[in-house]
Amino acid sequence: MSARAEEWQGPALDHVIRKLARFAPLSRDEINGLRSLPVIPREYARGEVIVPQGSIQSESAVVISGITCRTKHLSEGTRQIVSLQVPGDFVDLHSFVLKPMDHAVEAASKVLIGRISHPAIEDMLERHPRLCRSLMWDMAVDAAMTREWLAITGRRTAYQRLAHLFCELYFRLEWVGRVRDQGYDFALTQEMLADASGLTPVHVNRSIQALRADGLIVTERQRLMIPDIGALVAAANFDAAYLHLLK
């Protein structure tokens, strides 16, 4: 990354701005306020820790490319991935108000993130108080996704949980233009999928084989193909409403 920070001010937040506009129309002033946030880019390799659990952050980060995950490390040594972030998502907007971190954030693929300091956010909110409502909305959508994951984890089979996860990623990535030829880049290992779905890697492997056998997914290298998203949606009983993607 040789780009200077200023170069990132515009494009880095484009997806964020487009997303926040789903909640309420943004004025030109507000858009400029968002655009002028200083964004510091940084790259991470898969598996690298972006935000450590228990840390006190003085900046929040946005995914520019790649996928990150929030993970909770439990005392038993096990861990649970509680959410995934795609381009345009804040990985830890809540760290603006909530400290210390109750979870870590890690790179689930090679990832480029943009860091925005809390004072800069504070500043922007002083100038544009209504944007606080937009950030609240972003946090609320985020929370809705966690609720969905909890319901799925508590009440569905391994097969359905994985189908659900693949569906969710499909629609979220599609919204930011990351779906091509009915598929998307997918660097998560089966072990990470296990941590995301509350299963063991072995059982994930077997469930994925079942999904493949049913023709619902095709995996190749670091890509996931979904020949018939409608069929996968049906298998997962997936309802995209909680993603609040419309508008």
Place this chain on the structure above:
Amino acid sequence: MSARAEEWQGPALDHVIRKLARFAPLSRDEINGLRSLPVIPREYARGEVIVPQGSIQSESAVVISGITCRTKHLSEGTRQIVSLQVPGDFVDLHSFVLKPMDHAVEAASKVLIGRISHPAIEDMLERHPRLCRSLMWDMAVDAAMTREWLAITGRRTAYQRLAHLFCELYFRLEWVGRVRDQGYDFALTQEMLADASGLTPVHVNRSIQALRADGLIVTERQRLMIPDIGALVAAANFDAAYLHLLK
């Protein structure tokens, strides 16, 4: 309920105000702003729906006494309780920005709630813009609890999940003065516990028997006694940090 709405303006929000002060000190003005919110009280019997799934709310509610739960009804006919609210908690602060509701809210015991209209909140935020940060914090703590539940549901045994739930309620209720004689009022049926922990009622029953046999809990009528909270905390591997109760 013969009380007029005005009578509730003061005391109904006392716990809320004390809680928000955990995030940042509130000015006298801000406290007055919160206190002058019109709060409309309403009582519900156990099992009654307070907020229907899919509805568009024009007010948010606060628990004044009793316990409520957020439930997600899945297409299979099953359901998952994704969180519990105790006195001083907003049951749906997020409905201020997020519509329609991705879950329902139901009374988990006989409950008294206070309803606050969104325009009134909007109004208060115009006057006291910094309070928006406090509400964000409240939502963030709420989200942290859901993350914890997800991790517990995904990675722990039935026995631990229930122990964890009883611990969480203990500390949350203690903070609002609802713990007496090492126990608290507890009206949840085993079926509700099953929905909260992602288990079946039969398995909840057996796990509770195990907790009783180990001397960790004593159940009597509508009360739960915890003779040795330290022992229960140890059994649950419970770490209260995510509740952000300090200060």
Place this chain on the structure above:
DNA sequence: CGTCATATTGACTTTAGTCAATAGAAGTGG
């Protein structure tokens, strides 16, 4: 006293986990 909701029990099934080995793929240094 009878009814309905809740709790409890027993017998059996299923899903998912465990352990351990093997196969494939990707990455590294020479």
Place this chain on the structure above:
DNA sequence: CCACTTCTATTGACTAAAGTCAATATGACG
């Protein structure tokens, strides 16, 4: 490009946790 290490995926045999079904208690309540 090869040899080697290291991850990651896959398989098999077995175990354990949790679910299912169905009956039976228990308890609150009108």
